[in-house]
Amino acid sequence: MNLNIALLPGDGVGPEVLAQAVKCLQAVEETFNHQFIFREALVGAAAIDKKGRPLPQSTLKLCQEADAVLFGAIGDPKYDNDPEAKVRPEQGLLELRKSLGLFANIRPVLSHPSLLGKSPLKKEIVSGTDFVIFRELTGGIYFGEKKLNEEGTVASDLCEYSETEISRIAHLAFKAAKSRKKKVTLVDKANVLESSRLWRKVVTRIGESYPEVALDFLFVDNAAMQLVLNPTQFDVILTENMFGDILSDEGSVIGGSIGLLASASIGDENALFEPIHGSYPQAKGKNVANPIASILSAAMLLEHFGLMEEAMAIKLAVDKSLRKGIVTPDIKSKSQFGTQQVGDYIAHSIVDIE
Amino acid sequence: MNLNIALLPGDGVGPEVLAQAVKCLQAVEETFNHQFIFREALVGAAAIDKKGRPLPQSTLKLCQEADAVLFGAIGDPKYDNDPEAKVRPEQGLLELRKSLGLFANIRPVLSHPSLLGKSPLKKEIVSGTDFVIFRELTGGIYFGEKKLNEEGTVASDLCEYSETEISRIAHLAFKAAKSRKKKVTLVDKANVLESSRLWRKVVTRIGESYPEVALDFLFVDNAAMQLVLNPTQFDVILTENMFGDILSDEGSVIGGSIGLLASASIGDENALFEPIHGSYPQAKGKNVANPIASILSAAMLLEHFGLMEEAMAIKLAVDKSLRKGIVTPDIKSKSQFGTQQVGDYIAHSIVDIE
Ligand SMILES: [Mg+2]
Ligand SMILES: [Mg+2]
Numbered sequence: 001m002n003l004n005i006a007l008l009p010g011d012g013v014g015p016e017v018l019a020q021a022v023k024c025l026q027a028v029e030e031t032f033n034h035q036f037i038f039r040e041a042l043v044g045a046a047a048i049d050k051k052g053r054p055l056p057q058s059t060l061k062l063c064q065e066a067d068a069v070l071f072g073a074i075g076d077p078k079y080d081n082d083p084e085a086k087v088r089p090e091q092g093l094l095e096l097r098k099s100l101g102l103f104a105n106i107r108p109v110l111s112h113p114s115l116l117g118k119s120p121l122k123k124e125i126v127s128g129t130d131f132v133i134f135r136e137l138t139g140g141i142y143f144g145e146k147k148l149n150e151e152g153t154v155a156s157d158l159c160e161y162s163e164t165e166i167s168r169i170a171h172l173a174f175k176a177a178k179s180r181k182k183k184v185t186l187v188d189k190a191n192v193l194e195s196s197r198l199w200r201k202v203v204t205r206i207g208e209s210y211p212e213v214a215l216d217f218l219f220v221d222n223a224a225m226q227l228v229l230n231p232t233q234f235d236v237i238l239t240e241n242m243f244g245d246i247l248s249d250e251g252s253v254i255g256g257s258i259g260l261l262a263s264a265s266i267g268d269e270n271a272l273f274e275p276i277h278g279s280y281p282q283a284k285g286k287n288v289a290n291p292i293a294s295i296l297s298a299a300m301l302l303e304h305f306g307l308m309e310e311a312m313a314i315k316l317a318v319d320k321s322l323r324k325g326i327v328t329p330d331i332k333s334k335s336q337f338g339t340q341q342v343g344d345y346i347a348h349s350i351v352d353i354e
Numbered sequence: 355m356n357l358n359i360a361l362l363p364g365d366g367v368g369p370e371v372l373a374q375a376v377k378c379l380q381a382v383e384e385t386f387n388h389q390f391i392f393r394e395a396l397v398g399a400a401a402i403d404k405k406g407r408p409l410p411q412s413t414l415k416l417c418q419e420a421d422a423v424l425f426g427a428i429g430d431p432k433y434d435n436d437p438e439a440k441v442r443p444e445q446g447l448l449e450l451r452k453s454l455g456l457f458a459n460i461r462p463v464l465s466h467p468s469l470l471g472k473s474p475l476k477k478e479i480v481s482g483t484d485f486v487i488f489r490e491l492t493g494g495i496y497f498g499e500k501k502l503n504e505e506g507t508v509a510s511d512l513c514e515y516s517e518t519e520i521s522r523i524a525h526l527a528f529k530a531a532k533s534r535k536k537k538v539t540l541v542d543k544a545n546v547l548e549s550s551r552l553w554r555k556v557v558t559r560i561g562e563s564y565p566e567v568a569l570d571f572l573f574v575d576n577a578a579m580q581l582v583l584n585p586t587q588f589d590v591i592l593t594e595n596m597f598g599d600i601l602s603d604e605g606s607v608i609g610g611s612i613g614l615l616a617s618a619s620i621g622d623e624n625a626l627f628e629p630i631h632g633s634y635p636q637a638k639g640k641n642v643a644n645p646i647a648s649i650l651s652a653a654m655l656l657e658h659f660g661l662m663e664e665a666m667a668i669k670l671a672v673d674k675s676l677r678k679g680i681v682t683p684d685i686k687s688k689s690q691f692g693t694q695q696v697g698d699y700i701a702h703s704i705v706d707i708e
Binding site: 075079080081083088090094119120121122125141142144146147148152153154155156157159160161162164189190191192193194195197198200201204217220221222224225227228229230242245246247248249250252253254 | 571583
């Protein structure tokens with residue numbers, strides 16, 4: 001298969017971890033006889049610094065023309081803590097998702113048996129956790145109208161949702177549940193928010209077309225609690241943008257290592273794959289960031305194009321590195337292996353598996 | 355001291371647990387020679403059923419005339435799961451907070467040494483947790499303008515904050531931090547939301563008047579993660595209404611029992627005290643609900659009026675019941691003691707302590 005893959009390294013440790021994912025894709029290319037063409041572009045703080053905008057036009061164009069986008073990470077503290085900053089790195093990712101029509105963010109959360117000891121939750125609570133969060137990505141309060149009065153004393157953000165926005169991701173969630181444990185949990189705040197009541201109405205109606213899937217409801221504050229109390233109760237969690245942001249970050253730590261978690265952002269015509277961890281600026285350039293999440297995001301990319309055997313080769317190579325202890329210090333504190341060494345080991349294992 | 359206390363039992367287990375708190379206040383009254391006048395009124399689903407409104411005018415008047423309000427719980431599933439319902443029980447509490455000008459909700463989270471085994475978090479993670487959440491209560495998206503278009507296909511909620519709303523609760527948080535571990539963590543989403551950027555600007559400026567208190571910032575998604583990863587890092591968490599709702603519910607489970615947690619809602623001229631648990635409708639009338647949170651909310655009420663010795667008498671009696679195992683089944687699954695028995699034991703212990 002020929003694939004045009006746009007590479008957006010971004011900020012912080014993004015470039016380092018993405019480089020390892022590319023190594024692995026090149027190992028797949030060679031081993032399975034595919035042709036992947038990689039083209040790289042600036043995004044985030046790196047793009048603001050060089051081009052004045054977090055998502056330059058040329059970057060967007062490259063992504064639109066590509067079959068898929070492989071993304072590093074975004075964000076720089078020099079913008080985060082400056083309330084006066086006019087442009088922000090995160091706008092780059094938000095605009096990109098919007099422009100590519102990536103309306104669904106999909107995040108699997110799994111408790112890895114070898115990492116149960118690293119979870120902050122007790123083993124008996126976290127063991128067996130296996131759920132996936134479907135987060136709406138292009139609507140809600142992050143994209144609603146923002147206002148600040150002239151005196152700078154009153155500020156507001158609008159959270160708006162339409163039936164169309166809700167229904168397209170609801171269908172994806174119900175379809176996913178059909179091939180999983182057949183349960184969708186809609187997380188909202190329908191006792192207070194009008195937008196949540198629309199979510200509940202639309203999702204309830206769509207659920208009727210999936211009679212084999214059970215649908216239940218949780219308020220977001222309760223959901224934040226249940227993720228900690230009893231994460232194994234969940235199968236597919238469906239929710240709006242900001243609730244999904246909060247819950248998927250909370251969910252990400254219960255498995256024991258955020259450095260292993262990949263995600264997909266899916267639209268009708270494009271798809272973007274990225275590790276869920278942020279730009280981790282303190283670690284930038286130190287060869288300590290865990291590349292596995294980025295490498296597994298490359299595996300999700302291959303699955304998206306039906307290359308299941310190739311994706312499995314990456315996953316098996318990742319499992320091998322975890323079993324053999326060829327891991328970065330976040331997994332094993334005295335590890336001698338860095339980002340590059342782990343990336344090399346996994347890439348070589350892919351070739352060996354064949 | 356003479357105190358007029360409005361009693362609002364509300365829904366579900368609210369009436370049962372509130373009755374135990376009243377018993378304890380009566381034990382204090384008798385033991386310490388005070389005069390407490392209790393007047394009861396309807397709120398929530400109970401008020402909708404009898405008067406058609408979740409906060410009848412007579413209830414509001416009673417609360418306005420009282421020195422403080424002791425609240426049970428609110429909410430009924432028959433309204434929650436009906437997206438067409440026009441009035442909702444929760445509106446009663448929201449309106450009451452707004453009408454009484456209760457702008458700050460204060461929730462202590464403590465890990466009780468005797469309950470470490472009940473926390474979903476590992477002992478080494480949760481042990482030593484001692485923080486308090488200051489949640490803004492009358493602004494933000496829960497109170498912003500709500501819209502639904504005529505076709506019922508687009509819904510929105512507005513999140514708005516003014517400098518005044520932010521600054522009054524910020525001062526309370528900094529003052530509390532001065533007598534604690536001297537750290538305030540502002541939780542927001544300033545990289546995306548205009549209202550969050552206003553919070554950060556105002557709180558940063560106010561922080562300059564409290565040079566002995568350290569101020570740091572966390573995005574809400576990261577905060578949801580940090581509460582699970584490392585709850586002992588926090589002292590005072592300051593945040594807006596919805597973020598506070600989510601984080602304080604998440605925080606409530608890490609101590610091991612939600613049935614122990616009380617809260618205060620403070621305004622310039624009034625104050626309301628309540629357990630943080632909800633109406634727990636499945637347990638209604640079964641004499642199994644834990645009355646301790648409600649009893650400890652009565653202790654917070656006494657502290658609010660400077661009755662520190664009296665409040666301590668309640669807390670010591672609660673500690674004794676926990677040590678002796680006179681607890682409801684949520685704490686000790688085979689316990690023979692119910693809501694009333696635990697309430698009686700604690701009330702009697704208050705008299706004995708003298
Ligand atoms: Mg996030
Ligand atoms: Mg809540």
